[in-house]
Amino acid sequence: MHMADALVSPAVAGTMAVLSGAAAVYSVKKLREEDDPKRIPVMGVMGAFVFAAQMINFTIPGTGSSGHICGGFLISALAGPYAGFLTMIGVLLIQCLFFADGGLLALGCNVWNMAFYGCFIGALLVWKPFMRKGATKARIMAASIIGCIVTLQLGAFSVTVETLLSGITELPFGVFLAAMQPIHLAIGLVEGIITGAVLVFVQDARPELLWGVEDEGREGRFTLKKTLVILAAAAAVIGGAVSLIASALPDGLEWAIGRVAGVEELEAAGSVYESASSIQEKLSFLPDYAFKGSESAAGTTVSGIVGAALVLALCVCLCYILRLFMNRRTNEQN
Amino acid sequence: MSRIEKAVFELNSIEDLSRQNRWVNRLHPSVKLLLTLLLAVLAVSFDKYNLPGLLGLFVYPLFVFIAGGLRFKDALRRLWIVLPLVVVTGITNPFFDRQVQFYIGNFAVTGGMVSMATLIVKGILCVLGAYILIATTPIEGICRSLRAFRVPKTIVTVILLIYRYVTVLLQEADRVTNAYLLRAPSEKGIGIRAWGPLAGGLLLRSMDRAQVLYESMQLRGFDGEFPEGLHALFYEGRDNRRLSIIYFAVWAVILVLLRIVPVAGIVGSVFGI
Structure with missing residues (x-):
């Protein structure tokens, strides 16, 4: 889903860089409040791990093709959304500079499409509500699959909108969207299962490493009710704003x-x-x-x-x- | 060579190139970073039909390739990653935009064909721009520039740490994968039953490594962030400041002029084309 520089206009790239930059500054502020010096080396090594793990080919049974882990979601489930987001910025910058995977100009878009949704939406709106009553294998797997599908769908949607607003393709919005969303639904499902398998293993071996897991019965900040209200508001805003473009x-x-x-x-x-x-x-x-x-x-x-x-x-x-x-x-x- | 081995090889070869002692390598990293961004902004700002104007921007990457002793073959390898995505995005243009722009003999070249070609050229130009930056500037230099542009210390430190540990963990991932494949020679990747334990095991070892790293950093006085001057240590006495300013000014003017003045058209008209 990495966008190349050629696929964005300067205006879209600039806007997305500002949005991603604002999210980065907010994350840095939140991390400073936590004041945990151990976090920085953990973020560095975790970033390198995500990088390395994304290179491992996991064979999808019965298809002959392969998938890899959903980096943003996995890292946030372990280090939290703020640390996860900042780590993913590092991963995406190194990927773009050293492997030409995404562009320097399009970095703001890529950070938004992959890190923002994966870390903030994935961790705060999916992972945390699921972990409110403690971590079980089923909850971890369900959270991972739903989290990866939702964040990849949002990412794919953003790629479509950014490319369209940049005036790059002659492809109509609806056709482009119809090509992007279903393929990312399948990718999200596979990545969700792989990510879930890794997190289940971590829960078995070292459960204290999982982020945001509440004790059974303890009330978390993000209850299911709150989550539904936020999702409803987001859906209303997206539905309203996007339909203007569609019209x-x-x-x-x-x-x-x-x-x-x-x-x-x-x-x-x-x-x-x-x-x-x-x-x-x-x-x-x-x-x-x-x-x-x-x-x-x-x-x-x-x-x-x-x-x-x-x-x-x-x-x-x-x-x-x-x-x-x-x-x-x-x-x-x- | 496996995919992971190729990635390690790529990282090492770029690091070797960036640490060469040529004058391009000794230019201030901020200058090269800004020129790369300027090149990308100017390239993507060209109209979708302005292919000749876009081609003029290739003078900057060509210059750095020659001055920095870089090989085109190495850069072309990177294009294979970007071009498929760019081509897929632009491949429908010839079908939707069928307005004839000009003829080559009897062959009608449509607007869609030109816009697709422009998109591909933009992709190539931006990839070359990023390559000449990283092949002539070590990561510490880029991080130093990021600090100069007020990027928070936390982010810069994390980028440096990720880069330092990427090679170590890539090699570890390669060993783990190889060990698995030697025991399952008929499989092309990691089977479903090993998904969790294999990547999870690597993850737990990485976390332990982070703990050891943290303790060793703490022993050297680390309190959450690297001291401000650390990135400069790698660069002490390497920059040629006066040359860097002249280099930036000259190339910024040339690139902006190439964007504004239709050089290709003027040259073509001189030859009566």
């Missing part, structure tokens, strides 16, 4: 049709089409992601927020169903 740019298929036929949507005729269309109109309260009869940006933004809320509601329902199922299994075992 300005036609969907890939619409764009292709426009090129071929000269119109954005093909006219269709026939009774079957008309009946289907009337059913869709009755069911759909946000046709084409906007209020009926509204062409405004506000309408599109509200559509994005409502869409995010619907997705979240679906996720919550699925979680409850899963919990009911798990509780029933536990009761049956008892």
Whole structure:
């Protein structure tokens, strides 16, 4: 996912460097507050470990291909988000200088796409809530898989947006996104399993090394409720902001049709089409992601927020169903 | 040679190059860092169809390659890492942007073809820019520049430590992987049952190594951060300050002029092309 310099414009690179720099300064401040001199050598050696471990090929059964560990998430699960973030900056800088993996100008983008999401989102919003009631093998594995998938999806999304805003590719936003997200879903799943396997081993051998693990029953700062509220707010902001971009740019298929036929949507005729269309109109309260009869940006933004809320509601329902199922299994075992 | 061995070899060969005693190596690291960034900013700021203008910027890397005694072959190896990603991003341009820009004989060159070529050239230029920086400047020099640009001491210290330990841990990872593969000759990588114990074992040994490192650093008076002047120790008396200022001023002006003035077009028109 390392972005090369050629894929970013100076404006995008500068903006991302400022954002990543601000996160770095905040992390340095937080580390100073902790005042643990031992942390610096640990960060140095851990950074070198992530570097070395990413070179090891782990064979994925039945595919013939290989994967590697999810560096940002692993390091944060061991050293915490602030130390993890600063260590990942070092890793990414050395990768870009010595191995041409990512560019110097695009360093701000790469730090944001890989270190920020992996360390802050992964550690604070996924790892810590999961570890609130203590570390078990299942919780570690679930946190690692969910953490790696979520952070890689966010990273891949950011790569798409940054490339699009830089005006590098002619590929429409929707098509680019459709190419990036599914492949990173698969990568995230594999990296999550490998990272989980390493963390489970650490928990077996030296559980005190894991960061953010609370004793059973002790209330952590990030409860599940707080996490859900933060995720809901983030989804609303992202849904709202991104839908504004989406409204300005036609969907890939619409764009292709426009090129071929000269119109954005093909006219269709026939009774079957008309009946289907009337059913869709009755069911759909946000046709084409906007209020009926509204062409405004506000309408599109509200559509994005409502869409995010619907997705979240679906996720919550699925979680409850899963919990009911798990509780029933536990009761049956008892 | 395994992937890890190649990485160790690459690190060592770049370190050897950066410690050569040529005048380019003795220039102030901040000057080279700033010029590399300037080169990258100017390169990516070119319009997607301005391929001739972009080619002019190659004068700077070419100059450093010759002055620093660097080999093009070594730099080209690095391009294999970057180019696939750049090509994948730009490969759709010829399909979407079909407006004909010019003809070569009967062959119509479209805007998409030109923008894809520009993107690839930008990628090559930026990779060469980073290579000439690291092949003529030791990591301590770069860290010293980062401190001069007010990058927090914690980050700079961590970068130095990572760099120092990368080679050690890469070699250890290579030994572990080799030991595994010798016992499982038919496998191409690490099997699923060994994922946790193999990488986890390496991780725990790394943590123990960090503990030993911390204790030895503590014995030498380490209190959380390196003293301010440490990076300068590596560089005492090496910089040629006056030459560095002249070098920066001359190259900054040349690069900016190449960005503003369409040199390629002017040269072409002189020859009546």
